[in-house]
Amino acid sequence: MSDTPSSSTTASADAPSALWGAVEDLVRWLDRESVLPPEQERLLRILKLSEEAGEVAQAVIGATGQNPRKGHSHTWDDVHSELCDVILTAMVALRTLTPEAQGVFEGHLRRVAERVPSPRGGAGA
Structure with missing residues (x-):
């Protein structure tokens, strides 16, 4: 078995950066198109x-x-979307709210993950 990461592993490593880059692009677009005061x-x-919820x-x-009036009006794919x-x-x-959104999110995720008991019975993995 090779120690070289597959392209899917490499793509996964770049996924957070690409994801937050897309978010940044959306925020810039929304800011540019907004006619409202920033607050x-x-x-x-x-x-x-x-x-959205x-x-x-x-x-x-x-x-x-x-809903008996509407029946099965959606699919589980709609729920996913x-x-x-x-x-x-x-x-x-x-x-x-913050230009440090990625770091804020990753820090929060890390703190939440640390509270999850490991399979060996302790907190964190």
């Missing part, structure tokens, strides 16, 4: 999360057919 724009980007709920209800919208919207909101 209002910042608040609305945070509130957009609630709208509501769309996830709507898609789950549609995928499970829980809406969840991605929530994640992306949160990333844009975080980047809007």
Whole structure:
């Protein structure tokens, strides 16, 4: 077995940078197109999360057919897409609040991961 990383491993290592680069591009575009004062724009980007979370709920209800009037109006692929919208919207909101969004997120993720018990029974891995 080779010790050389496969292209998928290399691509995975670059994925966070590419992801946050795309978020940066979205924030720049939104900033450029906004006609609102920066404070209002910042608040609305945070509130957009609630709208997107509501769309996830709507898609789950549609995928499970829980609304008798609408039936199965969504698929689980729709739920996946809406969840991605929530994640992306949160990333844009975080980047809007701080230029250090990637570091803030990675630090938070690390702290959360440290609280997860390892398979050997201790906290962290």
